[in-house]
Amino acid sequence: MKILYFAWLRERxxxxxxxxxxxxxxxxxxxxxxxxxxxxxxxxxAVEKRSLIRSALDARLVPHTTPIAGASVVxxxxxxxxx
Amino acid sequence: MKILYFAWLRERxxxxxxxxxxxxxxxxxxxxxxxxxxxxxxxxxAVEKRSLIRSALDARLVPHTTPIAGASVVxxxxxxxxx
Amino acid sequence: xxxxxxxxxxxxxxETNSFLAAxxxxxxxxxxxxxxxxxxxxxxxxxxxxxxxxxAINQLSAMLATATAxxxxxxxxxxxxxxxxxxxxxxxxxxxLSAHRRAAFQGAEFLMDYLKTDAPFWKQESGxxxxxxxxxxxxxxAAKARWD
Amino acid sequence: xxxxxxxxxxxxxxETNSFLAAxxxxxxxxxxxxxxxxxxxxxxxxxxxxxxxxxAINQLSAMLATATAxxxxxxxxxxxxxxxxxxxxxxxxxxxLSAHRRAAFQGAEFLMDYLKTDAPFWKQESGxxxxxxxxxxxxxxAAKARWD
Numbered sequence: 001m002k003i004l005y006f007a008w009l010r011e012r013x014x015x016x017x018x019x020x021x022x023x024x025x026x027x028x029x030x031x032x033x034x035x036x037x038x039x040x041x042x043x044x045x046a047v048e049k050r051s052l053i054r055s056a057l058d059a060r061l062v063p064h065t066t067p068i069a070g071a072s073v074v075x076x077x078x079x080x081x082x083x
Numbered sequence: 084m085k086i087l088y089f090a091w092l093r094e095r096x097x098x099x100x101x102x103x104x105x106x107x108x109x110x111x112x113x114x115x116x117x118x119x120x121x122x123x124x125x126x127x128x129a130v131e132k133r134s135l136i137r138s139a140l141d142a143r144l145v146p147h148t149t150p151i152a153g154a155s156v157v158x159x160x161x162x163x164x165x166x
Numbered sequence: 167x168x169x170x171x172x173x174x175x176x177x178x179x180x181e182t183n184s185f186l187a188a189x190x191x192x193x194x195x196x197x198x199x200x201x202x203x204x205x206x207x208x209x210x211x212x213x214x215x216x217x218x219x220x221x222a223i224n225q226l227s228a229m230l231a232t233a234t235a236x237x238x239x240x241x242x243x244x245x246x247x248x249x250x251x252x253x254x255x256x257x258x259x260x261x262x263l264s265a266h267r268r269a270a271f272q273g274a275e276f277l278m279d280y281l282k283t284d285a286p287f288w289k290q291e292s293g294x295x296x297x298x299x300x301x302x303x304x305x306x307x308a309a310k311a312r313w314d
Numbered sequence: 315x316x317x318x319x320x321x322x323x324x325x326x327x328x329e330t331n332s333f334l335a336a337x338x339x340x341x342x343x344x345x346x347x348x349x350x351x352x353x354x355x356x357x358x359x360x361x362x363x364x365x366x367x368x369x370a371i372n373q374l375s376a377m378l379a380t381a382t383a384x385x386x387x388x389x390x391x392x393x394x395x396x397x398x399x400x401x402x403x404x405x406x407x408x409x410x411l412s413a414h415r416r417a418a419f420q421g422a423e424f425l426m427d428y429l430k431t432d433a434p435f436w437k438q439e440s441g442x443x444x445x446x447x448x449x450x451x452x453x454x455x456a457a458k459a460r461w462d
Contacts, residue, residue: 004366006364006366006434006436007364007436007438007447008436008447010364056366056369056434059366059368059369059372060369060372061369061372061373061432061434075366075369075434077366077434077436078436078447078450079431079449079450080431080432080433080434080435080436080450081430081435081436081437081448081449081450082370082394082406082429082430082431082432082433082434082435083267083348083394083405083406083426083429083430083433083435087218089216089218089286089288090216090288090290090299091288091299093216139218139221139286142218142220142221142224143221143224144221144224144225144284144286158218158221160218160286160288161288161299161302162283162301162302163283163284163285163286163287163288163302164282164287164288164289164300164301164302165222165246165258165281165282165283165284165285165286165287166200166246166257166258166278166281166282166285166287166415177331178327178330178331178334178343179326179327179328179329179330179331179334180327181327182326182327182330182345182347183325183326183327183328186326186327186347186349186404192349192351193348193349193350193351194346194347194348194349195326195346195347195348195349196344196345196346196347196422197330197344197345197347198342198343198344198415198418198419199330199334199342199343199344199345200341200342200343200415201334201340201341201342201343202341203340203341203413205413256334265351265353267346267348267423267426268423268457270346271346271419271422271423271426274344274419275415275416275419278415278419309416
């Protein structure tokens with residue numbers, strides 16, 4: 001599974017994407033964020049305020065409660081500032 | 084004093100403007116309309132519904148209650164349909 | 167602030183670009199373009215607009231001044247044609263420029279609502295069924311009354 | 315309906331004219347153009363927009379479909395740039411076409427309010443004082459909530 005990062009989240013993590021293989025217990029995007037935070041202190045710090053992290057699954061905007069099974073790309077990013 | 088007519092009021096009167104010299108008793112635009120209606124049956128018929136007649140004095144939109152003293156051009160016309 | 171009342175055709179996009187070029191540094195611009203409408207149910211071959219130009223310029227200038235003050239606009243322009251127009255041709259264009267989008271939208275909508283009821287133009291439609299003066303709409307009075 | 319997410323500059327007036335040319339017979343068109351703002355108090359030399367293009371196209375297409383159905387639009391277009399822009403350059407343009415002015419205004423304003431909060435672009439301003447990510451505004455959430 002590929003994970004994409006954007007804007008200040010990308011900058012703080014110092015990477016725009018990575019490949020990960022989460023274990024079976026990781027069901028939702030929230031679980032995925034928790035699992036990534038356990039593995040990596042910089043990540044844990046960057047996503048400390050979960051309300052500032054938005055998520056997309058296969059290029060569809062979804063809430064953190066969404067199951068990731070079957071998806072190939074998860075994106076994590078700060079609140080959007082388009083327009 | 085010059086009077087201008089526009090749109091269907093101009094068409095019904097068959098003239099776009101005329102010069103008139105109203106007597107002393109004609110103080111407001113409403114008085115002017117009454118005086119013109121007395122002189123001319125076609126005019127009386129065209130302005131029968133007074134709520135459909137708008138007025139301007141020297142190119143300023145004003146209500147019928149406005150005094151005409153000192154003005155050189157009075158315009159009478161139907162509700163506007165700009166834009 | 168600029169008012170133009172004219173029998174000449176105008177180019178909507180070129181007018182927008184001139185307007186934007188003058189407003190460097192502003193964030194939000196709204197252009198409204200009104201065109202001669204024609205539908206299969208009610209085809210229009212021509213629309214004749216009669217105008218009282220001196221009053222139009224006074225009225226449009228007053229509307230622009232009011233909108234500029236009320237919505238804190240950095241610039242605003244009204245272009246209004248009269249004479250004989252064909253279906254699809256632009257009749258009117260309103261442009262507003264502001265630091266923020268809400269003010270630009272509101273300023274343009276305010277100007278259009280006032281133009282419908284308070285600008286001395288009178289429309290006469292010609293189609294296959296003949297010629298008729300367009301009646302003023304109660305809806306337009308209601309739209310204007312929103313700003314009271 | 316058309317969505318364009320691009321690093322290329324666009325010409326606001328030329329885009330408006332293309333949009334109008336396709337909509338013969340409609341009465342009302344609104345164009346909103348958003349530009350890189352720069353004020354003497356807070357001068358901006360460049361604005362960098364980061365984008366997630368696949369998600370942007372999905373989100374913008376969904377917004378257009380929603381606005382078209384809700385406001386009975388005859389046509390609607392969004393153009394959104396990303397990459398590095400200079401002060402005064404157009405970032406975004408929204409265009410709506412409708413039989414009536416109210417729908418065209420509302421459709422364009424709805425699209426802009428959604429673009430501010432739900433389109434995956436992230437703005438980074440650079441000026442004499444350095445570079446900073448633009449924070450999402452509570453005002454923009456409130457503006458979007460008006461349409462709920």
